[in-house]
Amino acid sequence: MGEQDWRVGALSEMYRIRAFEEQSADFYRQGLLGGSLHLGIGQEAVAVGAVGALRSADQVTMTYRGRGQALAKGVSAAAMFAEMLGRSTGTSHGKGGPMHIYSPEAGAMGTNAIVAAGIPIAAGLALAAQLDESDRVVMTFFGDGAVNQGAFHEAMNLAAIWKLPLVLICENNLYSEMTPIREMVVQDDLADRAKAYAIPAAVVDGNDVVVVRQAAEEAVQRARSGQGPTFLECKTYRLVGHMLGDPEVYRTRDEVERWAANGPLVRLEASLVRDGRLTAKACEEMQAAAREEIQAAAAQALAEPEPDVAQALTHVF
Amino acid sequence: MPEMSYAQALNDALGQALANDPKVLVMGEDIGHHGGVFAVTKGLLERFGPKRVIDTPISESGFLGAAIGAATVGYRPVVELMWVDFAMVAMDPIVNQAAKTSYMSDGRVKVPLVIRTQQGAGRGNGAQHSQSLETMFAQVPGLKVAAPFEPADAKGMLMAAVEDDGPVIFLEHKLLYTRKGDVPGGRHVVPLGKAKVSRLGQDVTLVGLSRMVELAETAAKELSRQGVEAEVIDLRCLVPLDIETIRVSLQKTGRVVLVQEAHRSFGWAAEVSARLMEDSFDDLKAPVRRITSEDVPFPYNQRLEASVMPSVPKVVAAALSLCQDY
Numbered sequence: 357m358g359e360q361d362w363r364v365g366a367l368s369e370m371y372r373i374r375a376f377e378e379q380s381a382d383f384y385r386q387g388l389l390g391g392s393l394h395l396g397i398g399q400e401a402v403a404v405g406a407v408g409a410l411r412s413a414d415q416v417t418m419t420y421r422g423r424g425q426a427l428a429k430g431v432s433a434a435a436m437f438a439e440m441l442g443r444s445t446g447t448s449h450g451k452g453g454p455m456h457i458y459s460p461e462a463g464a465m466g467t468n469a470i471v472a473a474g475i476p477i478a479a480g481l482a483l484a485a486q487l488d489e490s491d492r493v494v495m496t497f498f499g500d501g502a503v504n505q506g507a508f509h510e511a512m513n514l515a516a517i518w519k520l521p522l523v524l525i526c527e528n529n530l531y532s533e534m535t536p537i538r539e540m541v542v543q544d545d546l547a548d549r550a551k552a553y554a555i556p557a558a559v560v561d562g563n564d565v566v567v568v569r570q571a572a573e574e575a576v577q578r579a580r581s582g583q584g585p586t587f588l589e590c591k592t593y594r595l596v597g598h599m600l601g602d603p604e605v606y607r608t609r610d611e612v613e614r615w616a617a618n619g620p621l622v623r624l625e626a627s628l629v630r631d632g633r634l635t636a637k638a639c640e641e642m643q644a645a646a647r648e649e650i651q652a653a654a655a656q657a658l659a660e661p662e663p664d665v666a667q668a669l670t671h672v673f
Numbered sequence: 674m675p676e677m678s679y680a681q682a683l684n685d686a687l688g689q690a691l692a693n694d695p696k697v698l699v700m701g702e703d704i705g706h707h708g709g710v711f712a713v714t715k716g717l718l719e720r721f722g723p724k725r726v727i728d729t730p731i732s733e734s735g736f737l738g739a740a741i742g743a744a745t746v747g748y749r750p751v752v753e754l755m756w757v758d759f760a761m762v763a764m765d766p767i768v769n770q771a772a773k774t775s776y777m778s779d780g781r782v783k784v785p786l787v788i789r790t791q792q793g794a795g796r797g798n799g800a801q802h803s804q805s806l807e808t809m810f811a812q813v814p815g816l817k818v819a820a821p822f823e824p825a826d827a828k829g830m831l832m833a834a835v836e837d838d839g840p841v842i843f844l845e846h847k848l849l850y851t852r853k854g855d856v857p858g859g860r861h862v863v864p865l866g867k868a869k870v871s872r873l874g875q876d877v878t879l880v881g882l883s884r885m886v887e888l889a890e891t892a893a894k895e896l897s898r899q900g901v902e903a904e905v906i907d908l909r910c911l912v913p914l915d916i917e918t919i920r921v922s923l924q925k926t927g928r929v930v931l932v933q934e935a936h937r938s939f940g941w942a943a944e945v946s947a948r949l950m951e952d953s954f955d956d957l958k959a960p961v962r963r964i965t966s967e968d969v970p971f972p973y974n975q976r977l978e979a980s981v982m983p984s985v986p987k988v989v990a991a992a993l994s995l996c997q998d999y
């Protein structure tokens with residue numbers, strides 16, 4: 357498959373994720389979701405570039421912001437919407453919710469509401485792959501804020517000493533909730549932390565899906581061939597608040613607009629158009645098609661029933 | 674007396690504590706510049722500066738341990754854990770360190786630390802953001818455990834917690850932050866370990882903690898319409914536990930319903946029930962009843978969530994059955 361084909365497919369997948377996130381926001385604004393909603397708008401290139409390097413048998417762990425990664429991994433949009441709406445056809449029959457998406461068939465081993473908790477779990481998935489003598493690879497997504505948690509450091513060391521087939525993807529979107537990462541870490545590059553564990557690492561432009569994909573391919577290759585873990589710091593930016601309703605007083609409109617102009621969708625569109633692979637009109641049509649697909653999934657989820665209350669008592673153990 | 678929300682009352686207490694004692698520190702995630710995700714620490718950084726009001730990384734185990742260290746040499750850190758669920762990544766500093774330092778040093782090393790956090794279900798936050806974990810802390814000797822319901826108590830008990838020479842787990846409720854009430858200005862201290870009778874009645878005693886007091890009070894009004902007068906007790910603290918106030922009420926009513934938001938098994942209601950059985954057996958006209966959450970993680974779907982939680986009808990039904998059957 358040529359590069360041009362791959363990039364067009366990636367754009368289409370990024371449109372799907374963007375449409376999924378926008379639809380989720382709509383649901384939230386309509387009061388149809390419980391709890392809080394954390395969107396990955398602006399971070400689609402990391403999801404698509406990194407997950408694009410995986411096979412379907414490979415596995416991922418994610419955060420509360422990770423439904424785009426789950427979508428890229430092959431989790432059904434309708435089932436995820438149903439979960440978010442608390443419906444009986446949701447990935448967990450409405451019992452998990454947006455922060456707890458599990459779809460083991462697709463290799464999606466959980467979004468997580470505890471910062472850094474998915475990292476050691478991913479190390480365990482990778483240990484199992486190694487013990488199974490399979491060539492499965494595990495990828496774990498986490499934010500910049502997670503690198504100050506003990507769980508992150510402990511998992512990094514385990515991955516290093518056991519040479520686990522693990523790819524650690526740090527989405528550095530510059531903020532953990534309302535706190536700028538530069539106030540919480542002294543290095544400019546979080547990838548520097550990997551040196552302490554002798555884990556190969558790279559700093560990647562997380563808004564460029566081609567660069568993310570290339571780095572992820574190398575990391576996955578290393579993991580699959582028994583050479584151990586890789587840490588990728590993907591510099592990116594969330595174009596929306598930490599969660600819906602975040603007044604975003606900690607950053608300027610100007611900053612957001614600068615990043616928006618440099619967003620992953622506009623950049624990929626521009627390069628595809630510049631290279632003569634797609635016309636602007638073709639991009640629009642692809643985006644419309646993605647929206648249509650996602651809206652159909654949303655409509656399907658909305659038509660589903662809620663679970664019976666007796667379901668609240670099942671699967672505790 | 675000024676009217677304040679629960680969150681404002683807590684903010685007032687922190688402001689007073691910081692102003693009164695230069696050794697008081699406030700620490701936590703997003704508590705400084707942002708003023709806390711529930712706005713409890715709003716304005717404190719501006720008033721007291723970054724040496725007293727310290728934004729931390731997402732490192733609960735680290736900054737709680739650090740707070741303990743500072744506390745052992747005379748500081749009085751008030752640490753915010755954004756959600757009680759996050760205390761689970763910092764159980765060593767809480768359980769093995771803070772709780773035991775006084776005992777292990779035979780009282781020579783004290784840990785005047787307050788851990789403020791919020792808990793509770795009812796918002797569709799899912800299994801990792803809805804728990805009520807008070808008993809986990811209450812089971813550990815060396816920790817005091819407070820959980821105020823009224824805004825005035827939120828302020829008064831927080832001030833007491835800051836003045837306490839040992840570690841206090843201070844449990845707020847996410848659904849109470851906007852609750853309004855009259856709150857005394859200035860220094861207002863409500864001693865830890867004193868329950869409060871918030872409604873008088875002679876037929877049945879309803880005991881609640883934190884937001885469950887709201888359910889008990891609403892249930893009492895409904896019961897009154899049905900001819901049953903309930904006495905309502907706001908437990909306010911688990912450690913120290915004011916069993917005496919419940920016993921005195923029981924001498925009058927002979928019946929008690931305990932309303933606990935945490936899961937049913939091994940909760941504080943079981944402890945209170947056992948103590949009443951041991952020490953007030955002769956006053957009981959009827960078995961002790963518990964209305965609690967089911968022994969399941971909190972489901973996301975809000976209908977399911979409500980179904981596994983205590984509710985006013987459940988409390989009313991339990992109280993009526995005690996009055997009718999015994």
Ligand SMILES: Cc1ncc(C[n+]2csc(CCOP(=O)(O)OP(=O)(O)O)c2C)c(N)n1
Nearest residue numbers: 421469470471499500501502531532533759
């Ligand atoms: C152990 C723990 N502490 C605190 C929180 C509250 N919290 C939720 S998201 C978040 C910020 C995380 O930032 P980052 O890791 O950069 O991820 P991002 O949200 O930017 O994707 C915090 C502090 C939590 N969920 N878990």
Ligand SMILES: [Mg+2]
Nearest residue numbers: 499500531532
């Ligand atoms: Mg971040």
